[in-house]
Amino acid sequence: MFKATIDAELFKDAVDVVSVLVDESIFSTDEEVIISKAVEPANAAMVILEMKKDAFDIYESDSHDLGIDLKRLSTVLDMAQRGDMVELELEDHKLKIVMGGLRYHLSLLDPSTIRKIPKVPQIQLPAKVVVDGSTIQRAIKAASTVGSYVALGVEDESFYIETEGDTDKLRFVLGKDELIDLQGDDVRSLFSLDYLRSITKSRAFGRGIVTLEIGIDYPIKISFSFADDKIKALYIVAPRVEAV
Amino acid sequence: MFKATIDAELFKDAVDVVSVLVDESIFSTDEEVIISKAVEPANAAMVILEMKKDAFDIYESDSHDLGIDLKRLSTVLDMAQRGDMVELELEDHKLKIVMGGLRYHLSLLDPSTIRKIPKVPQIQLPAKVVVDGSTIQRAIKAASTVGSYVALGVEDESFYIETEGDTDKLRFVLGKDELIDLQGDDVRSLFSLDYLRSITKSRAFGRGIVTLEIGIDYPIKISFSFADDKIKALYIVAPRVEAV
Amino acid sequence: MFKATIDAELFKDAVDVVSVLVDESIFSTDEEVIISKAVEPANAAMVILEMKKDAFDIYESDSHDLGIDLKRLSTVLDMAQRGDMVELELEDHKLKIVMGGLRYHLSLLDPSTIRKIPKVPQIQLPAKVVVDGSTIQRAIKAASTVGSYVALGVEDESFYIETEGDTDKLRFVLGKDELIDLQGDDVRSLFSLDYLRSITKSRAFGRGIVTLEIGIDYPIKISFSFADDKIKALYIVAPRVEAV
CATH class of the missing domain: 3.70.10.10 (Proliferating Cell Nuclear Antigen)
Structure with missing residues (x-):
């Protein structure tokens, strides 16, 4: 029933x-x-x-x-x-x-x-960024006009989203006072823009407060909740290893 | 002149x-x-x-x-x-x-x-439904995401629009209190969604009060007027015979 | 620097x-x-x-x-x-x-x-029309549903935009009181709608006061300014010679 x-x-x-x-x-x-x-x-x-x-x-x-x-x-x-x-x-x-x-x-x-679900990996990540979903939505949309991959990272007490195309380079930086919260170490991981574009495009994402947990060349956890925390969304995206 | x-x-x-x-x-x-x-x-x-x-x-x-x-x-x-x-x-x-x-x-x-107009058939239909055009517009639009044919009918003092796709089935029911008027017998006729989609899509249809006259496996008459009844629209659509 | x-x-x-x-x-x-x-x-x-x-x-x-x-x-x-x-x-x-x-x-x-810029021609044109950009925008958009070329001209103290398709003909006339200014002689020149469509489509064009300088089978000058005249736009378009 x-x-x-x-x-x-x-x-x-x-x-x-x-x-x-x-x-x-x-x-x-x-x-x-x-x-x-x-x-x-x-x-x-x-x-x-x-x-x-x-x-x-x-x-x-x-x-x-x-x-x-x-x-x-x-x-x-x-x-x-x-x-x-x-x-x-x-x-x-x-x-x-x-x-x-x-x-x-x-x-x-x-x-x-239906495709089998692998075991959800238990991962602890060294940095945590809390930010308006709409800000991430806008930055990822901008990044996808430039390149195919995007680096998310923390340095100098700031969170950044960075992408490079064939000739151009875009960097989106949010300082501590533009974020809801920023904790942890300096980190940087690279991701395919395809997945981040998909994940960030929903209406609920754009309306929510989003938590990003980031490591160094490690998967990212992206989570938000709505309906007074009664509905929760968590995404885990595998990193791309950056070409040296 | x-x-x-x-x-x-x-x-x-x-x-x-x-x-x-x-x-x-x-x-x-x-x-x-x-x-x-x-x-x-x-x-x-x-x-x-x-x-x-x-x-x-x-x-x-x-x-x-x-x-x-x-x-x-x-x-x-x-x-x-x-x-x-x-x-x-x-x-x-x-x-x-x-x-x-x-x-x-x-x-x-x-x-x-220009294509010749056949004689307009004189038909009397046993059931009459009067309803907001916007409601029909919405139901027909919904139906056309499911199937190619739609049944319109009256039963149990209610008007219904029903369609079946390969696997799914949609039924839209309006009781007497959601209709402006409902008169006559129980009826049911099947129509191609193409024609109903076209007929219902105009702005005047969506703004109007629409009268549907329905029979049993018989043509439907769909009419509405606007500009204080100075402009009148009447459609007659032939039925599809339902596969047994 | x-x-x-x-x-x-x-x-x-x-x-x-x-x-x-x-x-x-x-x-x-x-x-x-x-x-x-x-x-x-x-x-x-x-x-x-x-x-x-x-x-x-x-x-x-x-x-x-x-x-x-x-x-x-x-x-x-x-x-x-x-x-x-x-x-x-x-x-x-x-x-x-x-x-x-x-x-x-x-x-x-x-x-x-980048394509070399030819010398800007120094031309004096016998008629000048000053008009809301949005009016020209609308007229050119309408004209491009009818034909491929458009005549712009002045006659009888009025400015007109005229186009002919295979069967239909559109003429858009603005009298002196619908214009901001109208000076000079009777003129008429024919232009490709492609260029005028492009030039008139920008937001700044639609918001601006536009000056058209027109001759007889001669190039047209289309100009407007914004940001308190601190930004100026000038287009010069070559005419098409009308088939007799």
């Missing part, structure tokens, strides 16, 4: 946390929480979405693995009007979605056909 | 009633009214536009059959600015269109080259 | 004066002014941009010829947020661009690789 009611726009934001990175994902439900973990095809970026029971107005669930076609689900949620609630229910192996007068039966994917 | 003055935006809305379905149409004028009847190439959907003399600020006309390239006329009317009046005049076998400082001479098409 | 600070949006508007016509241009700086002259590949349209020292908050410069990739510069300036100032500085043969926390090093092009 799975039966839940939630603000449609909020649910759309939660689904988008995953859909910016992959097309299909398993939503694992139990009595307390829905968790979706997914990894993009090249295994270089991973997402973990956690929606607590409290994020929902109504929530009752046994343990289920729901295989979701995220594009199709997004299309349905796009039909919502501002303020609509969405009712979700597992019915005859389909996800019944009810919003206003609209009733949609979404076929579920066989979970065994 | 044909000479008429009308609010440019209103005239654009009237022209769009026809242009959503066909590219060319005959506008038949006489002393009292302009009527344009047109049928789309597959003969499955028909439109009848009626503009009464009173819809115009100035209107003087003999009987004429004006062959109109609707795309070209729409492009001209798109040049209007809010509040512009448009003056229309038949001059040297062209339609002279004057708006503000702009003067456009639109070539007329030879009416004999 | 070249070092200048200016409102980012204003600088974007100035760059666009040139970029609507060509992709690369030389910005020649000296102690008092930046001038950029460029001609489009077919030699039929030319632009001269002049930015006085006073348009800048800070301006210090020796004589330099800076070869600018205008598309790349526009992309950088698009990263500005409303109210941002942009600092420009010549550094290691690159143009350093600083806006907020963003620092961009723009490679300069070798001026010898």
Whole structure:
């Protein structure tokens, strides 16, 4: 049994946390929480979405693995009007979605056909930057007009995003007073802009307070939460090793 | 002689009633009214536009059959600015269109080259639904993300729009209190979404109160009026027979 | 040495004066002014941009010829947020661009690789029309839905823009009271809509008061200024000879 009611726009934001990175994902439900973990095809970026029971107005669930076609689900949620609630229910192996007068039966994917999630790496990272999501969104968008890779780092009490194209170079620096928090050591890691572009583009990312945990040539952890911390998003992106 | 003055935006809305379905149409004028009847190439959907003399600020006309390239006329009317009046005049076998400082001479098409209009069928339909055009617009748009055909029907004192894709199913239900009026028997007919998508997309449709007359596996009549009933639009769409 | 600070949006508007016509241009700086002259590949349209020292908050410069990739510069300036100032500085043969926390090093092009500017013709034209840029913008946009060439002229104390397509004809007339100024003789010259479409599309053009100087089958001069006349734009477009 799975039966839940939630603000449609909020649910759309939660689904988008995953859909910016992959097309299909398993939503694992139990009595307390829905968790979706997914990894993009090249295994270089991973997402973990956690929606607590409290994020929902109504929530009752046994343990289920729901295989979701995220594009199709997004299309349905796009039909919502501002303020609509969405009712979700597992019915005859389909996800019944009810919003206003609209009733949609979404076929579920066989979970065994969806890419397996590797174990989430337990990593401790030496630097932490807390900043408005919209600032990161803007910087990554700017960087992607210049190059294919971007370095994120901390030095001189500042956080920077840096990219080099064939001829031009862009550096975006935020001092301590332009950040919400900055802790830890000097670090620098290089990432593919493709993944960062995808991760930063969602509406919830742009509206949120984002925590970046960075190391030296090490994976980055990018996290934010919304709906009073009842919905949490975590991305882990593998680094590129810089050519010497 | 044909000479008429009308609010440019209103005239654009009237022209769009026809242009959503066909590219060319005959506008038949006489002393009292302009009527344009047109049928789309597959003969499955028909439109009848009626503009009464009173819809115009100035209107003087003999009987004429004006062959109109609707795309070209729409492009001209798109040049209007809010509040512009448009003056229309038949001059040297062209339609002279004057708006503000702009003067456009639109070539007329030879009416004999435009697809013939079949006789408008006289049909009585057992159910009638009256509803906001914007609600139908939204439901048809949603349906077209799922399938190619859509069933419109009445059952249990409710009006429904239903469509099935390869795997998913969408049903949009409006109860009596969400409708302006609902009369008659239980009915259900299936239509190609292409035609309904075209018909419902115009601005005037979305702003209007729409009457749907529905039968059992029978054509549908879709009508609305605007400019205080001085401009009337009627569509008749042939049904698809449902596969058993 | 070249070092200048200016409102980012204003600088974007100035760059666009040139970029609507060509992709690369030389910005020649000296102690008092930046001038950029460029001609489009077919030699039929030319632009001269002049930015006085006073348009800048800070301006210090020796004589330099800076070869600018205008598309790349526009992309950088698009990263500005409303109210941002942009600092420009010549550094290691690159143009350093600083806006907020963003620092961009723009490679300069070798001026010898950029199309040579022919001598600017000294021409006196018999008629002068002064009019809102937005009106010309709208008329040229309308004309380009009809034909490929457009005649600009003066007759009967009015300014007109006229174009003919295969079947239709559009004429846009502005009387003396709809113009800011109208002086001189009756004139008429024909131009390619491509150039006029490009020239009129910039934001600064649409916001400005534009002076058109017109002759009989002769080049047209189109000029406007902004930032309290501290930035000046002049276009000269060669005429097409009308088929008799």
